[in-house]
Amino acid sequence: MSHSYTTGAHSVPAVRDVSLDIGPAEYVAVLGANGSGKSTLVRLINGLLLPSSGEITVNGIGTHDEAGIGTIRESVSVVFQNPDDQIVATSVEDDVAFGPENLGLARDVIRERVAWALESVGLCGLERREPHLLSGGQKQRLAIAGALAMQPHWLVLDEPTSMLDPVGRVEVLDVLEAVADSGRSVIHVTHDLSEAMRASRALVMHEGCIVFDGSPGDLLCATDRLESWSLELSPLLTLAEELRDHGIVVPRAASTPAAIVEALCR
Amino acid sequence: MSLSLVSIGYTYGRGTSFGMRALHDVSLEVAPGELVLVLGATGSGKSTLLRIAAGLLRADEGEAVLDGVSLDRGSARGVVGLIFQDAESQLFADTVLEDVAFGPRNMGASREEALASATESLRAVGLDPATFKDRSPFSLSGGEARRVAIAGVLAFHPRYLLADEPTAGLDAKGRRAMRSLLLEARAKAGVVVVSHGAEEFLADADRVIVLSGGGCALSSTPRELVATPSMFDRVGLRAPDVLEVQRLAASRRSADMPYTLDPAEAARSLTHGGGQR
Numbered sequence: 001m002s003h004s005y006t007t008g009a010h011s012v013p014a015v016r017d018v019s020l021d022i023g024p025a026e027y028v029a030v031l032g033a034n035g036s037g038k039s040t041l042v043r044l045i046n047g048l049l050l051p052s053s054g055e056i057t058v059n060g061i062g063t064h065d066e067a068g069i070g071t072i073r074e075s076v077s078v079v080f081q082n083p084d085d086q087i088v089a090t091s092v093e094d095d096v097a098f099g100p101e102n103l104g105l106a107r108d109v110i111r112e113r114v115a116w117a118l119e120s121v122g123l124c125g126l127e128r129r130e131p132h133l134l135s136g137g138q139k140q141r142l143a144i145a146g147a148l149a150m151q152p153h154w155l156v157l158d159e160p161t162s163m164l165d166p167v168g169r170v171e172v173l174d175v176l177e178a179v180a181d182s183g184r185s186v187i188h189v190t191h192d193l194s195e196a197m198r199a200s201r202a203l204v205m206h207e208g209c210i211v212f213d214g215s216p217g218d219l220l221c222a223t224d225r226l227e228s229w230s231l232e233l234s235p236l237l238t239l240a241e242e243l244r245d246h247g248i249v250v251p252r253a254a255s256t257p258a259a260i261v262e263a264l265c266r
Numbered sequence: 267m268s269l270s271l272v273s274i275g276y277t278y279g280r281g282t283s284f285g286m287r288a289l290h291d292v293s294l295e296v297a298p299g300e301l302v303l304v305l306g307a308t309g310s311g312k313s314t315l316l317r318i319a320a321g322l323l324r325a326d327e328g329e330a331v332l333d334g335v336s337l338d339r340g341s342a343r344g345v346v347g348l349i350f351q352d353a354e355s356q357l358f359a360d361t362v363l364e365d366v367a368f369g370p371r372n373m374g375a376s377r378e379e380a381l382a383s384a385t386e387s388l389r390a391v392g393l394d395p396a397t398f399k400d401r402s403p404f405s406l407s408g409g410e411a412r413r414v415a416i417a418g419v420l421a422f423h424p425r426y427l428l429a430d431e432p433t434a435g436l437d438a439k440g441r442r443a444m445r446s447l448l449l450e451a452r453a454k455a456g457v458v459v460v461s462h463g464a465e466e467f468l469a470d471a472d473r474v475i476v477l478s479g480g481g482c483a484l485s486s487t488p489r490e491l492v493a494t495p496s497m498f499d500r501v502g503l504r505a506p507d508v509l510e511v512q513r514l515a516a517s518r519r520s521a522d523m524p525y526t527l528d529p530a531e532a533a534r535s536l537t538h539g540g541g542q543r
């Protein structure tokens with residue numbers, strides 16, 4: 001599939017001739033430079049945009065199928081890049097309940113889901129607050145809670161941790177891992193290679209094309225190409241590399257301080 | 267010359283039943299040539315502090331002074347530049363170039379000067395002017411929009427530059443560019459950077475303040491913080507990963523070592539000297 005935006009006299013090709021198959025229970029990290037097409041891919045997956053050519057199907061239903069788009073939206077939940085765009089209600093709890101209510105779930109199920117989702121992102125205690133008046137990171141957590149409460153088959157998140165503090169970031173990443181472990185699929189757009197290490201599969205986009213599709217560990221080995229894709233090892237991953245240069249065996253999957261110390265002190 | 271906030275307090279919706287006290291007894295001082303890093307968890311009051319420092323909100327306790335005069339919207343105009351956390355929301359013009367040129371134009375620059383300054387700023391944030399100048403600022407990717415907003419503030423060369431999470435949403439090249447732009451700006455301006463993670467700007471800062479629940483939990487120097495990573499825990503933050511590795515290793519081996527933020531240096535001290543069993 002391909003997608004170009006047309007604005008006035010300009011036509012901007014954003015996704016070029018991409019073919020992609022994402023199965024159930026996959027945790028896919030999507031990386032790439034600013035403007036490489038990640039958010040466009042996200043909008044194509046949930047049918048917010050229709051491809052200029054090619055097609056996308058979700059569980060067999062095409063996103064161009066007007067009768068099926070409702071079903072797609074129920075199984076695909078998206079956390080968009082800008083949390084302000086997603087606020088729909090005037091209180092935090094109503095905002096999270098909005099999606100599940102549209103699914104027609106029973107009242108107590110909704111209540112349970114809302115409580116669980118808010119707990120998962122650490123927003124307990126802010127249930128009655130007005131979403132527009134939250135801090136940046138609080139809004140981002142709220143957007144994530146809204147998507148979690150849908151318990152979708154496909155959870156798609158566009159840079160969900162960009163405004164979170166390091167503690168909140170780890171909490172959210174742990175939740176995403178738990179979601180993937182429960183047999184659902186996670187598609188997680190990020191600029192951060194150490195976040196991508198948690199995924200089972202990494203995709204790199206470059207000028208609208210997918211230029212890497214493989215394990216996150218293998219991505220780290222593509223050291224000579226990372227720079228051209230505007231990716232960079234985090235300080236922790238750099239430290240792991242340096243330790244390997246000193247002859248320490250550090251597993252590729254080691255992406256937390258604890259895991260690296262484990263390797264060091266073995 | 268300095269931008270100085272002394273024992274500032276601020277309550278959103280003051281006097282109403284849903285009043286929210288976002289800051290109390292916080293002080294911040296920055297002079298041209300300095301870089302102050304403001305850290306703190308989600309909701310700790312960082313953006314509120316910057317809004318006050320930019321004259322957009324008026325502190326309801328304490329004193330706010332800008333180069334010897336009372337700080338308000340008027341005195342801050344053109345002198346203090348704020349890169350908002352949701353920088354994209356600052357965009358408004360029909361084209362990218364007009365948007366970036368607005369600041370210098372507003373400061374009284376001629377049209378040519380403003381456009382030249384805007385073009386230069388676009389280049390500085392890594393956007394090719396030829397490709398982007400005529401585009402609508404509302405049809406950009408997240409990171410591109412952020413860069414345009416940053417360029418818009420840089421273009422009028424504020425004497426005080428306040429940046430709220432300036433690298434959020436930027437790719438690796440963008441983050442590096444942002445860091446060197448802020449360091450360059452410091453040559454002439456006072457710079458305040460708000461960040462969640464200590465990792466990115468700690469090494470560059472002259473001073474660090476940590477907010478927690480709207481109060482000032484710590485006012486320190488990078489050197490002190492790096493030397494005592496446990497200070498991060500005490501104020502509810504996480505130590506940068508590289509420090510955390512050194513600290514965990516030191517406690518496992520019950521041997522201390524001089525802490526460093528530099529991964530290469532850390533690897534050397536972790537593998538040789540410095541506490542090998």
Ligand SMILES: Nc1ncnc2c1ncn2[C@@H]1O[C@H](COP(=O)(O)OP(=O)(O)OP(=O)(O)O)[C@@H](O)[C@H]1O
Pocket residue numbers: 005006007012013014032033034035036037038039040041081404405406407408409410435
């Ligand atoms: N609404 C739009 N109209 C026109 N062009 C657009 C629009 N949105 C994005 N583009 C362009 O499409 C390309 C891909 O944008 P996209 O938002 O998918 O990138 P991205 O990988 O998500 O980048 P970022 O990391 O900055 O969020 C970019 O060149 C961008 O300028």
Ligand SMILES: Nc1ncnc2c1ncn2[C@@H]1O[C@H](COP(=O)(O)OP(=O)(O)OP(=O)(O)O)[C@@H](O)[C@H]1O
Pocket residue numbers: 132133134135136137138163278279286287288306307308309310311312313314315351462
């Ligand atoms: N306009 C507003 N009205 C009422 N309360 C607000 C408003 N803006 C922020 N708050 C509240 O004030 C507190 C401080 O918010 P602030 O935006 O300064 O936090 P922050 O440290 O910048 O957080 P983040 O890291 O998430 O951006 C938060 O509890 C927030 O919910």
Ligand SMILES: [Mg+2]
Pocket residue numbers: 038039040081158407408409
């Ligand atoms: Mg994007």
Ligand SMILES: [Mg+2]
Pocket residue numbers: 135136137312313314351430
């Ligand atoms: Mg903020």
